[in-house]
Amino acid sequence: MRVCWCTIHVNDMEKSKKFYGDILGMKLEKTFSPVPERTIAFFKGDDDGAEIELISDSEGISSAEERISIGFMVDDLESMMQKLKNSGVEILRGPLTLGKDTYCIFVKDPNGIEIQIVEDKGSQN
Numbered sequence: 001m002r003v004c005w006c007t008i009h010v011n012d013m014e015k016s017k018k019f020y021g022d023i024l025g026m027k028l029e030k031t032f033s034p035v036p037e038r039t040i041a042f043f044k045g046d047d048d049g050a051e052i053e054l055i056s057d058s059e060g061i062s063s064a065e066e067r068i069s070i071g072f073m074v075d076d077l078e079s080m081m082q083k084l085k086n087s088g089v090e091i092l093r094g095p096l097t098l099g100k101d102t103y104c105i106f107v108k109d110p111n112g113i114e115i116q117i118v119e120d121k122g123s124q125n
Helices: 013-023 077-086
Strands: 002-010 027-035 038-044 051-057 068-073 093-099 102-108 114-120
Touching (some): 002 013, 077 102, 077 114
Parallel strands (some): 002 051
Antiparallel strands (some): 027 038, 093 102, 102 114
């Protein structure tokens, strides 16, 4: 398992893009809107490591626990789901299909932080 991104829900996407891009020097990888009320931007640092995912959503965020989530990439989502269930961890959502050969689930850690666990079968070839 590897950390693939950290998600931060932001109030102002343009100010956040300026901070992570212009000030911190991260590279904007892509920006898109999966639905009209949501904008997502991915930033990468100099290395090949984890990305920062910024999400601006018109619904807003009500608590600190909802502002941050962490994404992990696994080789076998089914095995991870079984391990989580056997450990008493509730799967909140999923498995969901994110795209061709990409699936995910959502759980919460003991602190209430949302964790997204993803399997990308297309990248395993």
